[in-house]
Amino acid sequence: MAKKLSVTPRKQALQARSRETVDVILEATARILVKEGYDRTSTNKIARAAGVSIGSLYQYFPGKEALVAAVITKHTDELLELIAGTALRVAQLPLAVATRELVRVMIEAHAIAPKLHRVLTEQTPRVGRLAYMEKIDDEAIRLVRAYLEMHRDELCVEDLDLASFMAVTTVEALTHAAVLRQPELLAQPHFVDEVTTMVLRYLSLPDGKPRKRARLSA
Incomplete structure (x- = not known):
């Protein structure tokens, strides 16, 4: 039977100095992941990159999987x-205005460290953090739903649950595809403009008329 991997830290860093040590270790983990990839990353390499002893690292984390889970x-x-x-x-x-700002922030958030985001996305299932990363989309959908409720008079959609899901998923899917396939797009303003236009065309129409419902054939 395969050994169950431990992704839970051994102890929490409570004191300021301990928190600094953990932050340094996690930053080193992120750098090694981007440089070496998950399979070639090791606790020894992380400890060396962080400038700490392997014993200090193991005080807080039982192994590589726990470190990656903490970075995620x-x-x-x-x-x-x-x-x-x-x-x-x-x-x-x-x-x-709000749509463009939210789109810009979501894209720029991924642009901060696209290589790291890619590695973490690829390794999330391996360390059991998929549900945790899905919190980003869940929270974004909740926040967009609250915004749409406050601005119903500007919308041409009626089902706000569906609309918030569609809008957030569209932005996330396009951004994720850019991270994986064309990361240079993340730094281009017109990418933000095009994604914003796509979302706004779904949420509202230029003439302000209600969106016509599609009729099912008899």
Whole structure:
């Protein structure tokens, strides 16, 4: 029977110095993952890159899998905080302005470290953090749903649950595809413009008329 991998830290860093040590270790883990890939990453390489002893590393993490899981958690939390802050900031802005800002932030968040995001996405199932990374989409959908509720008079869609799912999934799918296949797009303003236009054309129509429902053939 295959040995069950441990992805839970051995202990939490409570003191400031301990938290600094853990942060350094996690930053080193991210660098090694990008440089070497998951399979060639090892705790020894991470310890050397972090400038700590292997014993210090093992005080907090039982192995490579726990380190990668911690990097995924940290990366996800940072994205969640960024998206939540942006949603709060644009809550009262018109639909076109708010949509572009949310799209821009989601794309730029992935552009901060596209290689790391790619590695973490590829390795998430291996360390059992898929559900945790899905929190990004879930939270984004919840926040967009709340925004749309406040701006119903600007919309041509009726089902806000579906609309928020469609909008967020569209942005995430296009951004993820850019990360994997054309990362240079992430730094180009017209990519933000085109994705924003696509979302706005779904949520609202230029003439302000209600969207016509498709009729099923008899």
